[in-house]
Each structure stands twice: as C-alpha cells, then as structure tokens.
Amino acid sequence: xxxxxxxxxxxxxxxxxxxxxxxxxxxxxxxxxxxxxxxxxxxxxxxxxxxxxxxxxxxxxxxxxxxxxxxxxxxxxxxxxxxxxxx
Amino acid sequence: xxxxxxxxxxxxxxxxxxxxxxxxxxxxxxxxxxxxxxxxxxxxxxxxxxxxxxxxxxxxxxxxxxxxxxxxxxxxxxxxxxxxxxxxxxxxxxxxxxxxxxxxxxxxxxxxxxxxxxxxxxxxxxxxxxxxxxxxxxxxxxxxxxxxxxxxxxxxxxxxxxxxxxxxxxxxxxxxxxxxxxxxxxxxx
Ligand SMILES: [Fe+2]
Numbered sequence: 001x002x003x004x005x006x007x008x009x010x011x012x013x014x015x016x017x018x019x020x021x022x023x024x025x026x027x028x029x030x031x032x033x034x035x036x037x038x039x040x041x042x043x044x045x046x047x048x049x050x051x052x053x054x055x056x057x058x059x060x061x062x063x064x065x066x067x068x069x070x071x072x073x074x075x076x077x078x079x080x081x082x083x084x085x086x087x
Numbered sequence: 088x089x090x091x092x093x094x095x096x097x098x099x100x101x102x103x104x105x106x107x108x109x110x111x112x113x114x115x116x117x118x119x120x121x122x123x124x125x126x127x128x129x130x131x132x133x134x135x136x137x138x139x140x141x142x143x144x145x146x147x148x149x150x151x152x153x154x155x156x157x158x159x160x161x162x163x164x165x166x167x168x169x170x171x172x173x174x175x176x177x178x179x180x181x182x183x184x185x186x187x188x189x190x191x192x193x194x195x196x197x198x199x200x201x202x203x204x205x206x207x208x209x210x211x212x213x214x215x216x217x218x219x220x221x222x223x224x225x226x227x228x229x230x231x232x233x234x235x236x237x238x239x240x241x242x243x244x245x246x247x248x249x250x251x252x253x254x255x256x257x258x259x260x261x262x263x264x265x266x267x268x269x270x271x272x273x274x275x276x
Contacts, residue, residue: 010098013094013098014098016094017094017095017096017097017098020096021096021097024096024146024150025254027146028143028146028147028150028254028255028258029258031142031143031146031258032143032258032261032262032265033261062093063093064092064093064094065090065091065092065093066091067090081093083093084093084094084095084156084160085095085099085156085159085160085163085164
C-alpha cells in the first residue's frame with residue numbers, strides 16, 4: 001500500500017503551481033515582447049523564487065523530474081511519489 | 088525534446104463521480120478543437136513559421152500538452168469510481184465495450200481523433216489565423232462545458248483552461264502583427 005499523501009502536499013503544490021503560472025505567463029509574453037526589460041527582470045526574480053520553492057517541494061515529496069530521482073542511493077524515488085492525476 | 092514534470096499546471100478537483108460529465112469533457116481530449124489537436128497543430132507548424140515566431144509556437148504547443156493532462160485527470164477522476172452500469176447509463180456503454188475504463192482519443196460523440204482536425208498551409212499568416220480561430224473555438228467549447236456542468240470544483244479548472252485560450256489567442260494575434268511589421272520593413276529595402 002502506498003503511504004497517504006501528506007496534508008501539506010496540496011498547499012506546497014499550489015505554491016509551486018502559482019510561481020510556475022507566473023513564469024509561463026511571462027514566458028509567452030516575452031515570446032512576443034523579447035526586448036521588454038521589466039518583463040525580463042520579473043522573469044529572473046520569479047525563476048529564483050521557483051528554484052527555492054521547487055527545492056523545498058522536492059525535499060518533502062520527491063522529485064518533480066526524473067533527473068532528481070537518485071537523491072537516495074538505495075531507492076529510485078521517481079516511481080514512488082504520487083502521479084499528478086492521483087492527488 | 089521534452090522533459091516531464093510530475094505535477095499538473097493547475098489543480099483539478101471534482102465534487103463527485105459523474106461519468107456523464109466525463110463523456111462531454113472528452114471533446115477537449117480527442118475532439119476537433121481539443122488539447123491534443125492544439126498541441127499537434129502548433130508543434131507541427133514550427134518548422135515553416137518565420138524564426139521570430141518559433142518560440143511562441145513551441146511554448147504554446149508545450150502548454151497544450153499540460154492541458155491535455157488536466158482534461159485526462161478530470162475524466163479519470165469523474166469515472167474512476169463508476170461501475171460499468173453507471174458508465175452505460177451515462178452514455179458511455181459503447182465506449183466501455185471497446186475501452187473498458189480506459190481513456191481514448193475521441194470526441195464527445197465517440198468519433199476517433201483524426202489528423203484532418205488540424206491544418207498546416209506553410210503560409211505564416213494563414214497558419215496563425217488558423218491558430219487564432221482554433222483558440223477561439225476551444226474557448227467556446229469550454230464555455231459550453233462550463234454551462235452544462237453542475238460541478239463547482241470542476242468548473243474552477245475549466246475556467247482556468249478557458250482563460251488560457253484567451254491568452255493564447257492574444258499572443259497569436261501579436262504574432263500576426265510582428266509578421267506584418269517584418270513584411271513592411273522588407274519593402275523599404
Ligand atoms: Fe490553447
């Protein structure tokens with residue numbers, strides 16, 4: 001049996017989805033406005049925020065990408081953490 | 088290439104098991120103006136669009152795959168606890184006879200996905216107008232689905248997807264203006 005998903009999972013996930021949403025919006029905007037210095041600055045700041053939140057998320061709930069699956073040398077975490085449609 | 092991230096773009100919640108709603112939602116999975124058609128349309132047009140627009144087609148096409156995963160999650164959550172009898176009563180009997188509980192790329196009426204849903208003309212402005220129209224059609228479909236749905240949790244995610252179509256349409260309109268400006272500049276030389 002899989003361990004139940006911890007209660008804080010939803011909150012952390014929504015934080016991550018929020019920063020990623022800002023980044024997606026900025027990314028599409030920059031695709032058609034590639035020389036907007038304000039948007040570039042925002043993108044940089046939110047990328048840093050994303051790095052911190054994603055790091056904390058992964059430390060608690062497992063890797064977001066398969067490249068982060070070998071943090072433990074005993075077990076491949078990638079196959080364990082819940083898949084998006086299961087939570 | 089693409090790298091998978093183990094999360095949805097936006098939370099998908101459903102209030103209760105509702106296979107009837109799932110039957111309607113599958114329109115945006117394997118239908119003419121659905122997310123699969125959108126992703127395939129934009130990513131295929133990249134090879135012949137002017138360089139200045141390739142980034143936009145790549146990023147919107149990629150986001151559409153994230154939307155496809157959200158629709159699949161909706162269908163999965165609305166049907167996972169349904170019995171075969173409930174699927175049948177919801178009009179999914181024909182689907183279940185072929186696919187059981189599995190998802191499949193067809194529209195709400197059961198017509199399988201076909202490449203004829205998408206276009207590629209190799210004429211940049213023509214292709215971008217096609218893309219703007221596709222986004223507006225997807226937005227209209229989401230509106231019909233929201234109007235037919237009585238699930239407030241599901242509607243939250245459907246509204247998110249509807250708004251994304253508005254943004255995509257807007258960005259494609261900007262791309263048309265960029266190409267028009269580029270063409271005008273060429274005439275001066
Ligand atoms: Fe779209």
